[in-house]
Amino acid sequence: MLVFFAGTFTANAQGEALFKAKCASCHQPHKNGTGPKLFQVRQKWTDGGAKEGSIYQWVNNWQTAAAGDPYAQTVSTWSPTAMSAFPELKKEEIDAIFEYVDGVTDPAAAGAGGTDGAAGDVTGADPLEEEDSNGWMWIILSVIFVTIILAVGGVRRQLNFAANEAQGKDSMDHLTYAEELKAWAWKYKTYVGVSTLVVVIGLIVTLFLGLYSIGVVENYQPSQPIAFPxxxxxxxxxxxxxxxxxxxxxxxxxxxxxxxxxxxxxxxxxxxxxxxxxxxxxxxxxxxxxxxxxxxxTGKSKPIVWNKVHVLPDHVYFNHSQHVVVGGIDCKQCHGDMTKQVETPKVQTVGDLNKIEGNIPLTKPTLTMGWCIECHGAKEISTGSIDSKNNGYYNEIHKRLLNNDKSLYGKYLEDGKVTVNELGGWECAKCHY
Ligand code: HEC
Ligand code: HEC
Ligand code: HEC
Ligand code: HEC
Ligand code: HEC
Ligand code: HEC
Structure with missing residues (x-):
């Protein structure tokens, strides 16, 4: 038993390591990405009528497999992106990868387990979604709760009326519903107090989470009419x-x-x-x-309707030339290394942006206000662009800060650095119309 256990353990560890090193950049177990999801893919190929062993040949070199097996040929048309070749992988190693993948539970089905293995970093948005749906649960539950109380109250009231009338007692007709509810609430004030508190806290938490996730669009990758790599x-x-x-x-x-x-x-x-x-x-x-x-x-042209990937709300002003020319910032800082993007563009996560050489490390999600603000607080304005470009307005400010009016602007230079916020890059009106 122990031997068997140790055996499977090492096989999976090897499979996991290989998957993460070689396949995870394009494949996930349960979600299509650059490549299709790989969960139970061996079964899929067998069911689809693939030739025996052709799936291993595929991983070694998909072109050989596609040439020799009609099923592999159809798979190769899945996307315009080609899979890399892995001639070094042995059959056992490929099996270990598949074993590992088949053992990964579906984060969507398994609920909170969204951080399992390779699926973890790619499904980074899931926890927020979960919290969101929890929030809705809260609202629905409190509505149901209140409805039940009112309904029960109503029935009890009717019964009271009937009972009092039958006994010829003074009926409670003179009390309005609200008054009766007040009396009832007073009688059970501890319970009412505690449950109101719970409901209110629930609502506040829901609201807060909703606001917090506004505008978090990392990983947004709409489909495009032409797969333009x-x-x-x-x-x-x-x-x-x-x-x-x-x-x-x-x-x-x-x-x-x-x-x-x-x-x-x-x-x-x-x-x-x-x-x-x-x-x-x-x-x-x-x-x-x-x-x-x-x-x-032929004269019969029609427009290509590309879907916009990076979108800021209408009330925000963002200017490319200001950042690229005056600020001297590389496209990579905000869009990632597009020269390596085989898939259609997506909003990069700030974590991925930080991995790119030369980028200043940031922590707030890409395209949120926090992201702009954080960079403006950390990024020193480019001094190089002052002399080479003639940018009127900014030229003048830069010059004043750095050269002329040391008496007026000297305090900004105390630490020897001028960041964007010292220029006014944190002023609401600079970014908001
Ligand atoms: C550069 C991206 C990339 C990498 C890395 C990659 N693949 Fe793929 N893979 C693809 C694409 C794209 C397809 C779909 C076929 C096509 O469109 O050419 C695919 C298809 C497959 C298929 C067939 C899937 C199906 O649904 O029939 C298998 C199996 C597979 N890959 C295994 C692997 C394994 C195992 C590794 C790691 C050793 C790996 N791939 C690494 C891009 C990649
Ligand atoms: C300066 C030249 C040039 C321009 C401009 C250009 N392309 Fe290309 N494109 C190429 C070359 C070269 C290839 C590679 C073809 C090959 O590998 O045989 C290519 C390949 C492609 C492919 C196939 C890629 C693949 O491997 O799946 C698509 C799709 C494509 N281009 C779309 C576009 C679109 C859309 C535009 C306009 C927005 C465009 N191209 C502009 C040169 C260009
Ligand atoms: C460096 C640029 C920048 C500065 C300075 C800035 N904002 Fe923002 N602000 C943004 C961006 C970008 C968004 C949109 C974020 C999103 O969509 O998630 C935003 C969103 C907002 C929102 C939320 C609106 C909504 O769509 O939910 C409010 C409120 C706001 N800003 C107020 C302010 C105030 C007040 C200040 C000054 C203290 C300020 N901002 C300064 C860039 C900035
Ligand atoms: C041959 C033409 C071509 C070249 C060269 C090119 N792009 Fe693009 N780019 C496009 C097209 C077409 C789209 C819209 C289609 C899409 O989103 O897939 C696009 C989309 C984008 C987007 C997403 C736009 C959005 O909607 O938010 C970014 C960011 C981008 N490109 C950055 C770059 C960077 C950075 C480079 C240089 C490293 C570059 N591009 C070079 C043609 C090109
Ligand atoms: C400081 C961050 C930053 C830098 C640097 C940057 N971009 Fe952008 N880019 C953005 C933002 C933010 C948007 C969304 C703008 C909007 O919705 O108004 C965007 C949108 C785009 C788009 C979509 C079309 C558009 O204009 O809205 C393209 C294409 C693009 N960028 C290409 C580039 C290229 C090419 C470079 C480098 C020469 C570059 N960007 C440098 C932040 C940046
Ligand atoms: C990677 C860093 C970086 C990010 C991210 C960034 N900026 Fe900037 N921004 C700069 C730099 C650097 C300058 C200064 C350019 C100069 O020297 O005038 C600047 C300047 C500005 C200015 C002019 C400020 C002034 O004092 O006149 C505005 C407006 C602005 N950015 C808006 C935005 C908005 C909106 C966003 C987010 C959507 C954003 N920026 C994200 C680096 C960044």
């Missing part, structure tokens, strides 16, 4: 962000490229794999381009 364009092909987000240095918003920008290259680049061709065909469709034969515009 940043990694292929900015990473592998080295296209500059400004080629597509052309207004990022000039204006408030970065801008999303029009289909014509895509066509600059995609007239020629039509994709090598069927999955790529399928996505790129959508560009042709939108541009009204006939790729077959002569290759000319």
């Amino acid at each position: 940043h990694a292929i364009h900015t990473g592998v092909n080295g296209i500059d962000c400004k080629y597509c987000h052309s207004s990022v240095e000039k204006s408030k918003s970065a801008g999303i490229p029009s289909v014509n920008v895509c066509m600059n290259c995609h007239k020629q680049v039509n994709g090598r794999t069927p999955a790529q061709q399928e996505q790129i065909a959508k560009i042709y469709d939108a541009a009204g381009w006939d790729p077959s034969g002569a290759g000319k515009y």
Whole structure:
């Protein structure tokens, strides 16, 4: 028994370690991500009619598997993103990974166990949701509670009336419902007091949690009409962000490229794999381009409706050029390393942003007010941009702070640093209309 136990234990530990090291960046046990969920995937392949052993070949090199097994071929069309190859993994090791995955309980089904293993950091939003639903439970429970009290009170009142009338006693008709309730509440004042307190505390906690989670949009990743991978364009092909987000240095918003920008290259680049061709065909469709034969515009174009990923409420003013040009902040500080993003963009968690080299560490969730404020409190304004760019207003302030009026602005320079908040970056009106 002991031996058996120790045996399974080591197998799972190995599987867990391998899964976390090699697969968890794309796969979760119970949720689709960059790759599909892997829970009981061996069973799925057997049921789907895959060839014996082809799932191991898939993990070693999916292209070989797709070439030799029609089932693996269909799996390879799941997303335009290709899986990496793991030729070094032995069959037993792959089995250990699958054993581990099959042993992970579904956090959605298991309730509070949302931090189990690899699923933990990715489902970071779950605890909030749970607290939220707990909050609703509270409200519903208190409504039910009050209704029951009133109903019971009502029935008792009717019975009293009937009983008093039958005995010919003075009926309680002269007391209104409210008066009777007051008398009753006075009689049981301890109970009433305690339960009111409980209900009120419940409501306050609910409200507080609701407010606290306002605007926490980390990990938000809407689906997009075309699976546009940043990694292929900015990473592998080295296209500059400004080629597509052309207004990022000039204006408030970065801008999303029009289909014509895509066509600059995609007239020629039509994709090598069927999955790529399928996505790129959508560009042709939108541009009204006939790729077959002569290759000319048909005139029947339609817009690509990209879903916005990063959204601030209307009452907030955020300006890209101010941050990127004047502040000299890299896109990575706020959006993560897009040159490595194979999936469509998402709002990065502040934890992931902190892992990026060169970023100043922050703690408040991305895109919340706390996030802006925390950076403004910590980030020193760039001095480099003062001489090189001619930015009128800010130029003047920077210059005054750093060079001229030491008598007036000297107190800001006591610690030898000028942070954004010393410039006024914590003033409500700077960010709120
Ligand atoms: C770079 C991302 C990435 C990594 C890393 C990765 N995979 Fe995948 N995997 C995918 C994608 C994407 C698919 C879906 C097939 C496709 O669209 O090409 C997939 C499909 C699979 C499938 C078939 C799933 C199904 O539903 O039929 C299995 C099994 C699998 N991967 C196992 C693994 C294992 C085991 C590892 C770690 C050793 C791993 N993958 C690492 C991206 C990845
Ligand atoms: C550096 C920029 C910045 C500054 C300075 C700032 N805010 Fe905000 N504020 C934001 C952002 C961004 C949000 C939206 C957060 C969200 O959606 O979660 C916000 C949200 C709010 C909200 C919540 C509104 C809602 O949608 O729930 C209130 C209230 C608020 N701010 C008040 C203030 C007050 C008062 C001050 C001055 C003491 C101030 N803010 C200073 C950036 C700022
Ligand atoms: C070839 C064109 C192209 C290049 C180059 C490019 N992008 Fe994009 N980007 C897009 C398109 C198209 C979208 C909208 C589609 C989407 O969200 O998937 C987008 C979306 C985004 C978004 C999310 C927008 C939102 O709705 O919130 C961010 C952030 C972003 N890009 C940052 C970058 C950064 C940083 C770089 C440089 C490292 C870069 N992009 C380079 C085309 C490009
Ligand atoms: C200081 C943080 C910060 C930096 C640095 C930053 N962004 Fe943004 N970005 C944001 C915020 C916040 C939004 C959401 C703006 C809104 O909803 O008004 C956004 C939105 C976007 C969008 C969506 C379209 C738009 O304009 O709203 C794109 C594309 C984008 N950023 C690209 C970039 C690129 C490219 C860079 C680098 C050159 C960059 N960003 C640098 C914070 C930043
Ligand atoms: C500067 C050139 C250039 C521009 C501009 C450009 N692309 Fe691409 N795109 C490429 C190249 C190169 C590839 C890689 C093709 C390959 O791997 O064979 C590619 C691949 C793709 C793919 C397939 C990626 C995959 O592997 O699944 C899609 C989808 C795509 N581009 C969409 C777009 C969209 C949408 C736009 C406009 C917002 C755009 N591209 C703008 C050069 C460009
Ligand atoms: C990573 C750090 C960082 C984050 C996050 C950030 N900012 Fe800033 N912000 C800066 C820097 C640096 C400057 C100073 C630019 C300069 O030198 O004028 C600045 C300046 C500003 C200013 C001008 C302040 C002034 O005194 O005129 C506003 C407004 C502003 N930011 C709004 C926002 C809002 C809104 C958010 C959140 C959605 C945000 N910022 C998030 C770094 C950041």
